[in-house]
Amino acid sequence: MFAPVSTATGAELRRAATSRGRVCFTGWSPNGVVGDLTEVLTGHVDEPPSDPWSHLRWGDPAFVREEFSDTDPSFQRRPLEFRYATPHHFWRKLAEESGPLSPVQQRMNDDEARVARRRDGVAALEEWLGDNVIRVEYLQVRAVIT
Secondary structure, three states: OOOOOHHHHHHHHHHHOOOOOEEEEEEEOOOOHHHHHHHHHHOOOOOOOOOOOHHHHOOOHHHHHHHOOOOOOEEEEEEEEEEOOOHHHHHHHHHHHOOOOHHHHHHOOOHHHHHHHHHHHHHHHHOOEEOOEEEEEEEEEEEEOO
8 A cells, every 4th residue: 555656556466466366455544544644744744755645545445446447346444443542642653753654753854843743643633532542444455356
């Protein structure tokens, strides 16, 4: 899901799978917390990647159907729960200490920008935290290549 060009990834999956080969993968839902965080983070960079939403394309059944138009993919939405005391705790782990955003956050030289990114990220997370859990939805996809 983290390949920079989603359509090229789909083509490679189809190429690598033999006839009747099975392709299974998961993708974050673009309509959940990961989508909200992507929106926040994209708003805090001067030059976002060519497609800052590419990692969320595989969580959209319409995109998957288009990429695998010669198959009849099956979809199942599933929740993943992350337990954190507060949105600040989640952000600290995700973006400041060891999570996938920490290298980007550490390279930021502008303290004001870092604070603004944290403020907006935590605000987005507050909407998703309940009972010390942030539920992240993902899409599980299975397809047989014909």
